[in-house]
Amino acid sequence: MPDDEAKLPLDELMRAIEAADCSVIRELAEEMHYADLAQAYQEIEEEQRDLFLKTIGPEKAADMVVELPDSMIEQALGAFSPSELKVLFHELSDDDRVDILQDVGDEARQRFLGLLGPEDEELTRSLLKYEHDTAGGRMTTRIGRVFVHQTVKQAIEMLRRGQESTETLSRIFVVDQKGRLLGKLRFRDLAFNTWDTPVRDIMREIGTERVLATADQEEAANMLLKYDLIALPVVDEFDHLLGIVTHDDAMEILQEESTEDIEKIAGIGGEQSEETYLNTTILTHFRRRAGWLTGLAFVSILSGYVMMRFGSILSQVFLLSLFLPMVVAAGGNTGGQASTMVIRAMSLGEINPGAAGEVAWKELRTGFFLGALLGLCMALFTMVLLPFFHLPLPPGMSLAKVALAVAVALTTQVTSATFLGSLLPLGARAVKLDPAVVSAPAIAAIVDVSGMVIYFSVARAILGL
Amino acid sequence: MPDDEAKLPLDELMRAIEAADCSVIRELAEEMHYADLAQAYQEIEEEQRDLFLKTIGPEKAADMVVELPDSMIEQALGAFSPSELKVLFHELSDDDRVDILQDVGDEARQRFLGLLGPEDEELTRSLLKYEHDTAGGRMTTRIGRVFVHQTVKQAIEMLRRGQESTETLSRIFVVDQKGRLLGKLRFRDLAFNTWDTPVRDIMREIGTERVLATADQEEAANMLLKYDLIALPVVDEFDHLLGIVTHDDAMEILQEESTEDIEKIAGIGGEQSEETYLNTTILTHFRRRAGWLTGLAFVSILSGYVMMRFGSILSQVFLLSLFLPMVVAAGGNTGGQASTMVIRAMSLGEINPGAAGEVAWKELRTGFFLGALLGLCMALFTMVLLPFFHLPLPPGMSLAKVALAVAVALTTQVTSATFLGSLLPLGARAVKLDPAVVSAPAIAAIVDVSGMVIYFSVARAILGL
Structure with missing residues (x-):
């Protein structure tokens, strides 16, 4: 969260928009970051939005529109005339342009594609072929690229010619004459070497740090995270350098996946949308949970x-009702904890199905100790506190027996629920399902049933009902 | 996850370690990324680890050790002699060195501090003052820094002199003579301008995109994410530039927070450790859940x-037992869903306590529709399917009445649980607690109680018990 000081220019802007003071809006917007402008756009009244966009103009609005929630983008673009939209689309980086075109309706997409210059249009259409959630769908193609046979001087000149259209020169990639990826350079490697140094001598070779354009975006993000990269090169199956996925995309992807x-x-x-909680309609909230x-x-x-089926047991020993919800719920809680830990660990790449045995053994012991702890607590509670309440017990039955039954049932239920909760996500992955489909409520529903059976069976056996 | 091809050098390395073939190990390690080396270290047998580290040497091992889980670091460093450790610590960037010193025991920390050169030791001690989870605790101080009164030529010369010790030149920061942060430059701004251009003319001013050293690391990470930055400048209360937090730190922070x-x-x-799931001991797993x-x-x-208390109702109408667990669980499920959505939205900065009214109204309606849907399903189930089972009902009671009672109880329970689930995290934030303390199991435990009360009261009223 930005600190308070950071909100000041935003507040000023909001006031200027309220007062429809165009010159102040323009002046403030000039200095502000596009992420803050996007925040302002979402916070102002709907009828002020078009005026705001018109005032800051399509050039300044371009980066801002990308930051808006998907559902607002088409409406925001509606504020501009076709000639203004031309400017806006030209201003965008190629990956942002593709993102926007993926988010608007079919009719708007065709109309917007018609506004692009022939070169931009061809590039955009070729990028639109990649699914939104692949490395190719996320990449930018405007990258610093030099040839392996060049000298430092030739490389710098090539970069200087392309600099206007290049998104980042933080990493420069080296390709052979056929465009196949060989290595990378930092700008300082060029700047701090003599002009006749061959690029080949100063580049670092790139080994496995590359990703296929058709790979899942999460794979790309995890590689950026693992290798601490600013930019991950994206290649086709012949190793031709197509573009890069940048660190800021990776952060967004990781946040979305979390x-x-x-x-x-x-x-x-259902699909996790890019909408914020408050921008999501009731109907969507309803559908995703129902x-x-x-x-x-x-x-x-x-x-x-x-x-x-077992209800008669409860009416024979009313005291058993006191512990029934607890035994059942404890299983759901530990099962949910275990599945959550395993699912997250799998997401972070810490465990794979091969480690199922190790995970199961770990959870079996953890579950047993948790169950034994709870069992002990409840047995103590029964023996120490309950006598003060003078609860009715059938003749011949002692509190000690009830305490034993509760403790045994709890230990069994918690151990089995924890075990099950850890294994189900691994099982899901083994049959190629997303481990996270094994939701905590699903585990709870399953172990509720087993908990009832365990509780009543143990009670029957120990209390002789 | 890296693709299969990416595993090949790793597999080769593992075989070489197995065979204790030092020259092959050295050769392979030379080409490999430190993140892959860290992975190899964790996967090999414990008794092979020291040999592996000794073979690759302290220089290559430095970056690798940083990537290890906290609990393995001290043991790994034990493989080296004091003179080798000197080399290793010198090789590390200042933030990584501080990280390591924070992770080892007090005795080891003092011993390692003694191995640093006087300059490194002073810097390290000053950084150790910041808490691990603050922007200051995460920052690196080895940054590209130039003065506002310099020309491009002077700036490039200053950077060139410092280049060995500079972690990243992707962003260069501009300070005044007192070291106060004014703006930033990209390397290409220097390279593509004439040598007599004043730095002042080509720098971009930095507005709110800075963070206090004492601020929470999450604030820094969220700013990097919001503003798509490679490096966020860290300042003290007088705006002196102290260091930067980089994009790769931000990614790690966001993953940890998620x-x-x-x-x-x-x-x-309990504290979320940097340990992986499998590296965490049973005892820790137990403690964190118990x-x-x-x-x-x-x-x-x-x-x-x-x-x-209400058990007698169940023995009067056995059929009511059939729906009791369901009514209770449905409340826990919807309450948990609602609290989860609200907690995540708050983490992402999408809603704040001021929006409590809007959230509550949204969830009240969503909850009502979900409850009504479930109620309808269960009423239909009761009326259409149950007659086939010839379940015993007390005289004068119809299935229709039971269906009505179940539907009304479900709608009430689900609506109130959803409402409560959404408001409790907001309430926690309002009293300065972490919203995530309102865990799904806690919501479930609370609405279990209310669910029982609702179910029995509604049944009593409608069935006249």
Whole structure:
């Protein structure tokens, strides 16, 4: 979160927009970061938005529009005339342009493509072939690129000629005459060497730090993270350098993937959109949650069925009702904890299905100790506190026996639930499903049923019912 | 995840280590990325690790050691003699050196500090003053820095003199004579301008894109993310430029924070360590989960108390048991979904406590629709399917009445649980608590109790029990 001081120019801008003071808006916008302008755009009233965009103009608006939530982009672009849109699209980097075209409707996409110059249009159409969530769909092609047979002087001249259209020169890539990726350079390697030094002598070879254009965006982001890269080169199957995925894309991708994990673990389904929480409609919120809920509700009826079948036990020993919800819930809680840890560890690439045995053994022991701890707590509670309440017990039954039954049931339930919670995500991955489909509520619903069976069976056996 | 091809050099290395073939190990390590070397170190047998480190030598090992899980670092450093450690520590960037010293024990820290040269030691001690999770604790001080009154020629010469010790020249920062931050430059701005151009004319002013050294690391990471920066300048309260936090730190911070959110939502407590799942001991796994579990177990006894009190209703109408677990669980599920969405949206800076009203109204409606949907499903299930099972009902009671009671109870439970699930994290933030302390299991435990009360009360009222 930006600190308070950071909000000041934003506040000033908001006031200027409120007052429709165009010259102040223009002046403030000139100095401000596009991310802050995007924030202002979202916070002002809808009827002021077009005026705001018109005032700052298409050049300044270009980068800002990219930062808006998907659903606002088409409307924002509607503020501009075709000739202004031409300027705006020309101003955008190629990956941002593609992003925008992927987010608007088909009709708008065709109309916008018609506004691009022939070169931009061809490039954009070729990038639109890659799925949005692949490395190719995320890459920018405007990169610093030099040839291996050049000297430092020739390389610098080539970069200088291209500098206007290049997004970043923080990393410069070296290709052979056929455009195949060989190595990389930093700008300082060029600047601090003599002009006749061959590029070949100062480049660093690039080994495995490259990604196929068709690879999942998460693979690209994880490589950027693992290798601490500013830019990861994207290649085709013949190793031709196509573009780069940059560090800021990687951060966005990782944030999106984390959000997706979090939501799936909580049993929220469907495509994770780029919308913010508040910009998402009730209907979408409803749809993304209803599926799992309804399915799990029917699983819960199984728990109810077990309860109905064994209900007579509860009416024989009312005291057993006191611990039933707890035994059942403890299983859901530990199972959910275990699955969450395993799912996150898999997302971070820390464990793979091959480690299933190790994970299971770890969770089996952790689960047993957790169950034993809870069992002990509840047995103590039963023996020490309950006598003060003078609860009715059937003749011949002691609190000690109830305490034993509760402790044994809890240990069994927690151990098995933890074990199951850790193995189900690994099982899902083994059959090529996303491990995060094993949501915590799903684990809870499953171990609710087993918890009921365990509780009633143990109680029957130990209390002789 | 790196693709298969990427694993080949790693596999070769593993074989060479297995065979203790030092010359092959050295040759392979020379070409490999330090992140891959760190992976190899973790995967080989413990007794081979020292040999591996000795073979690649302290210079190559330096960056690799930083990538290891915290608990392995001290042991890895133990492979080297004091003179080798000197080389290793000299090789490290200042932020990595500080990281390592923060991760080892007190005795080792003092010993290692003694191995540093006087200049490095002073710098390291001054950086150790910042908490590990602040911008200052994460920053590197070896940055490209030029003065505003210099010309391009003077600036390039200053950078060239410092180049050996500079971590990144991707961004160069401009300060006044007192060292106060004024603006930034890219290397190409220097390279593509004439030598007598004043730095003042080509620098870009830096507005709000700076962070205090004492600010939380998450604030720094969020600014890097928001403003798409490669490096965020870190300043003291007088705006003196102290260092930078880089994009790769930001990615790590965001991943750590996401993991922390995920774990808290699942009711896993305590400090999130940098350990991987498999490297964490059973005892730590146990400790981090036991707290919440025990607390929630006692809350669940309240549910049991309600059940015991109203138990006679269940023995009057056995059919009610069939739906009890479902009504209760549905509340936990929707409440957990709502709190998860709100917690994540707050982490991403999408909503703040001021938006509580909007969030509550959104969730109240979403909850009502979800409850109504579930209620309808269960009413249909009761009316259409249950007649086939000839379940016993008390005289004068119809399935239609039971269906009505279940539907009303479900709608009430789901609406109130969703509402509560969305408001509790906002409430936690309002009283300065981390919203993620309102874990999904905690919500579930609370709405279990209310669910029991709602179910029994509604059933009593509608069925006239």
